[in-house]
Amino acid sequence: MDAVSKYNDTFFTLTFVLYCLGFMLFVIAVTGKKWGGTNPEAHMKRWGKIAFGTTLLGFVSHLLFFFTRWYMAGHIPTSNMFEFMTFLAMMIIFAYIVVYLIYRTLVIGIFALPIGVIILAYAAVFPQDVQPLIPALQSYWLKIHVTTAAAGEAFFAVGFAAGLMHLLRTIDFTGTSKSSRREQRGVEFTIFFMVMIIAFVGSVFTFNGLGYKAKFVADVAQADKSGVEQTIQRETVYVLPPFVQPHNSKIEEMKPFLGMEKPLFEAPSWLAARKTNTVIWTLISGFLLYGLLRLVVRKPLSRAISPVLNGIDAEDLDEISYRAIVIGYPIFTLGALIFAMIWAHEAWGRFWGWDPKEVWALITWLFYAAYLHLRLSKGWMGKRSSWMSVLGFLVVMFTLIGVNLVIAGLHSYAGV
Structure with missing residues (x-):
């Protein structure tokens, strides 16, 4: 195998x-x-x-x-x-x-x-x-x-x-009319959407290559097979620097990133912290890559x-x-x-x-x-x-x- x-x-x-x-x-x-x-x-x-x-x-x-x-x-x-x-x-x-x-x-x-x-x-x-x-x-x-x-x-x-x-x-x-500008912005947004996905993938590969990891643990109540409720420790691992910490969790391992030694805020109970962190990184990396490409082509x-x-x-x-x-x-x-x-x-x-x-x-x-x-x-x-x-x-x-x-x-x- x-x-x-x-x-x-x-x-x-x-x-x-x-x-x-x-x-x-x-x-x-x-x-x-x-x-x-x-x-x-x-x-x-x-x-x-x-x-x-x-x-x-x-x-x-x-x-x-x-x-x-x-x-x-x-x-x-x-x-x-x-x-x-x-x-x-x-x-x-x-x-x-x-x-x-x-x-x-x-x-x-x-x-x-x-x-x-x-x-x-x-x-x-x-x-x-x-x-x-x-x-x-x-x-x-x-x-x-x-x-x-x-x-x-x-x-x-x-x-x-x-x-x-x-x-x-x-x-x-080259058009300057309202309809032309609307069409130009629409196509540019579509390309930006694709750039965001590319940038996010690149970010994950980069931090994986650097061996980055952040780990959080939280006590979670969970019922076993017999229905008896017990407390277990749930571990959440990030491969991207965390801006958002899971709700009611403690930092077990986190490498500093640009001077950030802990997440910027803790997620409320209704917010999926790791998924929110993914969205934030997608937007940040997307805007950075898009801005860099715009500087290169100047249009x-x-x-x-x-x-x-x-x-x-x-x-x-x-x-x-x-x-x-x-x-x-x-x-x-x-x-x-x-x-x-x-x-x-x-x-x-x-x-x-x-x-x-x-x-x-x-x-x-x-x-x-x-x-x-x-x-x-x-x-x-x-x-x-x-x-x-x-x-x-x-x-x-x-x-x-x-x-x-x-x-x-x-x-x-x-x-x-």
């Missing part, structure tokens, strides 16, 4: 490296067209094939990681945040491969691959130990529900990438990225975004709603219980239903359609990250 574990870790690292390399090769293929000599189209085609081949190798490595993890765990590896996020990243790359083979548009790789890379890196933030399935997950519906829901969300991610590209291609970044990031898309047919991007969502919507409907309700009835004796994850899955489904209705019945195409594809995926990301890590519910095991 130790040998399998080493192979599994190797495949994970190799996958991450190959996806990053594939992204850089796609950038070379697209931006290098300008300096491709007398035959820029041939240059773009050649480097595009190399980039796509590298992405395929990364996907194969990702599959090997997935199946070796399955062998180690004895069940499909989608039962916690690390496993689900790695699986979602794999499905995003798969969805991108499908869309690429249909449309042969290289530039989508510049935007789709980073989404997969960010989610894969985000997965590495969570504990990676193989864990036994809790009773609620010991069902064959785990394979069916989670895989189909993730597959649907993966196509939504590709739709988001194409929709964001369409906006970057069509928005007038809004969206305006700096926009020239890369010059020469790309905006209508093609709009069509790709729509088609990706059309593919993903019925798959998501099956996985996140129908299969989920059947499993919920088997596990909890009811089809629907207004759990936060259930509610946000429904909100996601309704949002994309509205997208398809407005697109097909009201003729919402172009910018309006792209804005909805972007907003829809932000809802998906909140469902995956915000609900799991901030809001407590029956699906909280996914945050372990």
Whole structure:
């Protein structure tokens, strides 16, 4: 098993490296067209094939990681945040491969691959130990529900990438009218949202590399199997410097950070301290990284990225975004709603219980239903359609990250 574990870790690292390399090769293929000599189209085609081949190798490595993890765990590896996020990243790359083979548009790789890379890196933030399935997950519906829901969300991610590209291609970044400024701010906020996730992942890796740890203990009353209440000591470990101390806890271990030898305040009983600390660090690191990037490029990031898309047919991007969502919507409907309700009835004796994850899955489904209705019945195409594809995926990301890590519910095991 130790040998399998080493192979599994190797495949994970190799996958991450190959996806990053594939992204850089796609950038070379697209931006290098300008300096491709007398035959820029041939240059773009050649480097595009190399980039796509590298992405395929990364996907194969990702599959090997997935199946070796399955062998180690004895069940499909989608039962916690690390496993689900790695699986979602794999499905995003798969969805991108499908869309690429249909449309042969290289530039989508510049935007789709980073989404997969960010989610894969985000997965590495969570504990990676193989864990036994809790009773609620010991069902064959785990394979069916989670895989189909993730597959649907993966196509939504590709739709988001194409929709964001369409906006970057069509928005007038030199415009000064009220509507132009509103569009510019909207796209910039979307990019800032992505930068925040990257910054948070970078912060966790940095402090992990430095060996930072803060540990708190608190006495908690808990009933044993016979119903007798007893006091146990609960330990909470932070991997980021704590601004927020758990309620009624004592510091057992805490390394000073920038002169801060204890948290700034203690959380009230109704506030999840570690999750609040995560939100604070996400905002701080996000603003710092965004500010640094703005200093480097000396302009809004969206305006700096926009020239890369010059020469790309905006209508093609709009069509790709729509088609990706059309593919993903019925798959998501099956996985996140129908299969989920059947499993919920088997596990909890009811089809629907207004759990936060259930509610946000429904909100996601309704949002994309509205997208398809407005697109097909009201003729919402172009910018309006792209804005909805972007907003829809932000809802998906909140469902995956915000609900799991901030809001407590029956699906909280996914945050372990």
